Amino acid sequence: VNFIFMFFTKSKNAVLTIEPNWSTFYAGEFVTFICDMNEGKDSDWYYQLRRNGEEFFPHQPHKNFRVQELDTGYSGEFQCCGYRMSSSSHSKCSKAVTVIVSDLMETVSNKVVVTRRPNWPQMFSGEMITLTCEVQGGETTEWTCEWSRDGSNIHRTNSKDWTFSVSESSSGDYMCQCRRRDDSHSSTQWSEAISLSVSTDKPTPKLTAGSTTIPVGGSVTVSCSVEPSAGWKYRWFRKTSDTFVEFSTNNEENRDITVRQGGIYRCHGERGNPSFYSHSSYEKSIEITFSNKVVVTQQPNWPLVFSGETITLTCEVQGGETTEWTCEWRRPGFVLYRTNSKDWIFNVSESSSGDYMCRCRSRDDWFSSTQWSEAFTLSVSGEKSDFIFHFATICIKTKTMFCLSRLVLVHTHTYITYYKKYRWWRRTINTPEAEISRNNEESRDITVTQGGIYRCDGERGNPSFYSQPSNDVTI
Known part of the structure; x- marks a missing residue:
């Protein structure tokens, strides 16, 4: 014998609730009827609201029925019914709920004032705001309050506070009135209206900079501002490589900050809880000019140098001796060279004049640079210098008479003192030329005890640079 078991579950009844859950309302108030089928999805049903057995709201696909403004004629027994979309023969209705609408209410004389937090003159779509219905003298009473905007009732709260996210449609004049929770027959008067202005356009901050000509180690003041300015704190970003990086600031407003580096900066505003952010400001390039004096010096410091010699030009930033610099050099009309230090070492030629x-520029900040130095003049000769001899003979009479000749070197240019050392050679008719031994002194003046044919040249610099040999002198 085969047995077939069939199980049947009893469908749950429809339930009608009202919001707020009061049995008595007063003319001018609003109410929301909510119809729950307790079966399937809400979207599976059509809904109907009846009063005293007759249709009050026609069929609709939504389970909420809102009566914007009650009057005394709306009192009665309310019931909701649902009809399956897939089968109009399947329907069920809730039990009846009694609603009484009265035009008599005891009015509490306490003054009612609407306040708001934050109290900013301009709000932006997406920000949070709390409206509070303050019943003066009723601070310890528990209230249920209702709110109207531009004359239409729009909301009811179980406390005096209403917190919501604003949108452009939230703009308008708001009023409130409250009832004691333990006495729905007592109500305050309506408050005076408070205006709320909401913009859909996020604000864009303006970024400005103070003087960018500063001494090494100084700072530039930069400012970020959103108008209207109420309640904003600011976050700052500096571009490194191809991305913007937020740099450390304190928890203050940070509207005005000081920076010691040039660069590309931007900022944005932040306010509220949870945080609401403005657009980012436009990017601003801040190029710092150091006011420190810049001087070019030359080593060795000779007024005339010759083609082939090596010199060092140094870009001295006065007061910036401890800073690591990258320097660039120019002659009238074009940039010549860039160095990773303040020194430039090179061999000169006539064209170097x-x-x-x-x-x-600071090595770690390509947007910060000194001013250009004053011009420094470099003179380069293409011809090596020549020397000639003047000499004197001093005779000393002793038991054995001999003559001591003293050679005196005279440079043909006026810059003789810039040759630091001299080399000497001697030869005779019968002997080849040989360099005379010398010490590491200047050797500009030497004494000789032998006749012969003498010549010399000058030496200076590192690496050594040599002049043309002098003329021959016969002693």
């Missing part, structure tokens, strides 16, 4: 200027 001219006026030189320099400026430097």
